[in-house]
Amino acid sequence: MNSPTPAEPGAARPVVAALVGCGGIARSQHLPNLTRAPNLRLAAVCDLNAEAARSAQADYGVPHMTTRFEDLLADPAIELIVVATKADFQVPLTCQALEAGKHVYVEKPLAETPAECRQVVAAQARHGKLVQVGFNRRFAPACREARRIAAGRGGPTNMYFRISDEYWNWGRGNPPGQRVIHEVCHVFDLLRWFAGSEAVSVYCASARADDEIYTLKFASGCVATVMSSGEVTCDLPKERMEIVTREPGALVLEEYTELRTYGCRGEPPLRRFAGHTHPDSEFTHKYLFEKLGAEALTAFRRLRWELREQQELGQLDPADAELKKFMEQSFPHVNYLVDKGWRAALEHLADCIRGKADFIGAGPRDALAASALARAAIESRTTGEVVRL
Ligand SMILES: NC(=O)c1ccc[n+]([C@@H]2O[C@H](COP(=O)([O-])OP(=O)(O)OC[C@H]3O[C@@H](n4cnc5c(N)ncnc54)[C@H](O)[C@@H]3O)[C@@H](O)[C@H]2O)c1
Incomplete structure (x- = not known):
């Protein structure tokens, strides 16, 4: 060639x-x-x-x-x-x-x-x-800002991350119980990056396949909980992170569109982040995320969910070409509207x-660490014990 x-x-x-x-x-x-x-x-x-x-x-x-x-x-x-x-x-x-x-x-x-x-x-x-x-996600503007603030306050001591979705249907070729390998790996990497430290133990409690929590402890003393579910709804924002910092204060990140700070002197209480554009789609969302943050994101999600509900209930006019086009449009999926870096x-x-x-x-060493964490979480799910890394 x-x-x-x-x-x-x-x-x-x-x-x-x-x-x-x-x-x-x-x-x-x-x-x-x-x-x-x-x-x-x-x-x-x-x-x-x-x-x-x-x-x-x-x-x-x-x-x-x-x-x-x-x-x-x-x-x-x-x-x-x-x-x-x-x-x-x-x-x-x-x-x-x-x-x-x-x-x-x-x-x-x-x-x-x-x-x-x-x-x-x-x-x-x-x-x-x-x-x-x-x-x-290490390059998402909202994550970079949150990490800068947390690091300036002695680093995180306690983190919570929810990653939840409805699309994770394992009819797509992956056996149940592997969301932790394919999706939660993003979160394991992000938590290590925020903590600036390696995880030393993990515990997994499972409600059903791909609907579980993981508790991690880091060498730095920081602890973290991950709530992962592939059984939620597109109506709920997919990712949320909460961070307690060593110096008293907290940060809340709502799906890469909004970062709120609590008790962090010198930091604005709220920052909003524009979304991510795609040449095949319109860009209104980018402007709205910048202006309204999570409020706009929630409205986009609600709109999609409501229309799908109405479609399933046969309440949409099948002759409405405009609506049909909107519903069939595959890009951008709402998960791709936000800027995840x-x-x-x-x-x-x-x-x-x-x-x-x-x-x-x-x-690759970061990928190895995330992979080891996923495997340890699966081991913990099976044995019911805390697994040390
Ligand atoms: N970073 C993210 O946000 C993100 C999001 C979605 C998927 N992913 C990852 O991206 C990867 C691809 O996911 P996807 O959803 O696009 O998969 P996909 O199945 O939609 O696409 C994979 C493509 O690769 C082609 N392919 C497979 N093996 C090949 C080979 N040996 N040589 C050439 N082409 C080959 C397939 O024909 C297919 O077109 C996965 O590892 C997934 O976990 C990352």
């Missing part, structure tokens, strides 16, 4: 990237972000499914498409490969890319087991390239590749 020859050498040159895996996360985030970030240039897309690669190429004006991953490896112009397949392929593809001298951005969970994550830790050590794992994470990696920033993203 002949990728376009890079423009003049130097730090200002965008990083030439390729994407493998043109499915859900690619279409909702990586394709729009890779084609809009000023420091990146998407040269090629790859998918085993030719139609998926072809439509990604056509929709985003990507110069090349292929169904053969080796084509990306063989192209010397490609510097970065973004891997967004599924956990079963992400480790071999990442290792091959590293061997071929490419930097890698790979989606979470890096793998389903700590042993597989270790393969990437070792491959990175051998080849010395950058590997960033898609724990993008997807684009900033990619832009950061490109800056690191050009030597403009020191790497502060999540690497």
